[in-house]
Amino acid sequence: MTDIESDDTVDARGAACPGPLMDLIGKIRSAESGDVIRLLSDNDQSLTDVPKWAEEAGNELLAVEEFDDHNAFYVEKA
Amino acid sequence: MTEHVVIVGGGTGGTVLANDLADRLEPELDAGDVRITLINDDPDHVYKPVWLYVPFGQRELDDGRRSLEDLVDDAVDLRIDRISEIDTESQQLESMEGSDVIEYDYLVLATGSTLEPDQIPGLTEGGHDRRRGGRARARRTDQIPGLTEGGHDYYSESGATDLREELLEFTEGDLVLSVIGTPHMCPAAPLEFVFMADDWFRERGLRDDVDITYTYPIQRVHGNPHIAEWARPIMEERDIGVETFFNAEEIDAEAETITSMEGTELDYDLLVTIPPHGGVDLIEEAGLGDDGWVDVDKHTLEAKAAENVYALGDTADTGVPNAGSVAHYQAGVVGQRLASEIRDRPATATYDGKTLCFIETGMDAASFVEFDYENPPSPASPSEKLHWSKLAYNESYWLTARGLL
Numbered sequence: 001m002t003d004i005e006s007d008d009t010v011d012a013r014g015a016a017c018p019g020p021l022m023d024l025i026g027k028i029r030s031a032e033s034g035d036v037i038r039l040l041s042d043n044d045q046s047l048t049d050v051p052k053w054a055e056e057a058g059n060e061l062l063a064v065e066e067f068d069d070h071n072a073f074y075v076e077k078a
Numbered sequence: 079m080t081e082h083v084v085i086v087g088g089g090t091g092g093t094v095l096a097n098d099l100a101d102r103l104e105p106e107l108d109a110g111d112v113r114i115t116l117i118n119d120d121p122d123h124v125y126k127p128v129w130l131y132v133p134f135g136q137r138e139l140d141d142g143r144r145s146l147e148d149l150v151d152d153a154v155d156l157r158i159d160r161i162s163e164i165d166t167e168s169q170q171l172e173s174m175e176g177s178d179v180i181e182y183d184y185l186v187l188a189t190g191s192t193l194e195p196d197q198i199p200g201l202t203e204g205g206h207d208r209r210r211g212g213r214a215r216a217r218r219t220d221q222i223p224g225l226t227e228g229g230h231d232y233y234s235e236s237g238a239t240d241l242r243e244e245l246l247e248f249t250e251g252d253l254v255l256s257v258i259g260t261p262h263m264c265p266a267a268p269l270e271f272v273f274m275a276d277d278w279f280r281e282r283g284l285r286d287d288v289d290i291t292y293t294y295p296i297q298r299v300h301g302n303p304h305i306a307e308w309a310r311p312i313m314e315e316r317d318i319g320v321e322t323f324f325n326a327e328e329i330d331a332e333a334e335t336i337t338s339m340e341g342t343e344l345d346y347d348l349l350v351t352i353p354p355h356g357g358v359d360l361i362e363e364a365g366l367g368d369d370g371w372v373d374v375d376k377h378t379l380e381a382k383a384a385e386n387v388y389a390l391g392d393t394a395d396t397g398v399p400n401a402g403s404v405a406h407y408q409a410g411v412v413g414q415r416l417a418s419e420i421r422d423r424p425a426t427a428t429y430d431g432k433t434l435c436f437i438e439t440g441m442d443a444a445s446f447v448e449f450d451y452e453n454p455p456s457p458a459s460p461s462e463k464l465h466w467s468k469l470a471y472n473e474s475y476w477l478t479a480r481g482l483l
Contacts, residue, residue: 014397015397016397016398017301017303018260018295018296018301019261019397021295021296022260022261022295022296025295025325025339028339029325029327029339049296049297052297052323053296053297053323056297056323056340057323057325057339057340057341058340058341
């Protein structure tokens with residue numbers, strides 16, 4: 001378990017690819033610099049998509065929490 | 079007692095369903111046991127796939143418009159009105175025009191996609207492309223500065239004709255197509271546009287003077303990995319520049335540049351965008367789902383948050399493409415389910431995610447894909463035959479709208 005606090009959560013569970021990443025991008029778009037967004041996704045593709053995008057966009061992926069049926073990604077807006 | 083089926087939205091899904099039910103429930107309609115009302119806020123039915131061809135001077139807007147009255151079975155009550163409120167508890171609707179309350183036994187929402195009007199050239203001024211959608215939406219926070227001034231689109235009637243003006247005069251420079259919003263209508267259309275533009279400029283001997291760049295928000299050129307994998311080499315072969323992980327943040331119409339959240343800046347002389355889409359506000363206000371998309375069971379298409387409510391087409395949040403073929407197949411499923419329910423039989427018809435799509439790869443070649451929830455697409459080799467199949471289908475579409483094909 002992580003003790004990172006998020007400012008906002010995007011629950012994209014059940015969404016088909018690339019829904020979860022696009023939902024995260026949409027939320028980051030309207031977030032303030034320094035905000036931490038938590039993305040919940042049960043799509044395995046997110047495990048590669050999200051880190052790649054975070055790196056590309058210069059945002060930091062603080063942590064990935066793995067649960068039985070989904071993953072939680074914590075991304076801080078640069 | 080007469081059971082009342084109300085369909086909101088006279089696009090592909092709503093129109094096909096109204097005609098499907100008129101045929102399927104003919105005995106009940108004749109006996110007065112069932113009543114079907116189709117509500118649309120425009121007297122015309124609009125077939126949007128025609129818009130792709132308008133900027134290239136190959137189709138006119140009128141080719142995509144027909145009167146609903148001509149298309150819809152006489153057994154259906156057609157009401158030109160806009161719904162202003164949905165109350166799923168009391169199963170009632172309120173509308174803008176009528177003072178009456180519309181009571182339903184079954185409600186089908188097929189309100190479709192709306193472009194964000196304040197971001198689209200011509201829309202805030204003219205407003206005539208908002209007719210299928212809700213009121214102007216002011217709540218979005220992800221507006222992109224400069225989009226209204228700098229970008230063109232072919233996702234609205236005014237957008238398509240404005241773009242035609244620009245494109246027909248365009249003989250040299252940087253043409254940038256940027257996919258800004260997903261999900262958007264017809265996921266293949268951005269690829270089709272750049273493939274068609276490439277071919278169109280080549281045929282006219284201008285391709286050496288025109289650079290084409292395609293941008294996409296994620297790391298591939300298309301949401302579906304199989305289609306992306308197929309399209310990417312074709313783009314390389316055709317010298318279409320690609321920028322992935324490109325989420326437009328700002329457009330400077332003065333300097334003619336578009337900058338992404340990821341820090342890439344592109345110069346353009348002509349910018350074509352796929353603007354952000356949303357559903358109508360009504361749906362969120364009724365507590366049926368976020369952003370105007372109804373949260374549904376992706377097999378039965380029943381709304382999760384209310385009884386006796388279905389959604390189809392773009393409105394149903396199933397994760398499949400926002401495409402006419404999807405709305406068409408879903409209408410068949412909802413039609414069967416409603417008929418079963420009205421006849422007190424168990425509803426067994428389900429939607430399996432079937433999607434079918436022709437993809438233009440030039441001015442006289444196209445590919446074709448077919449897929450569902452379980453089976454991924456495998457794009458067919460582009461051919462002239464498939465291109466003509468697409469154009470032929472676009473003409474036969476009016477039979478689909480009538481419930482015949």
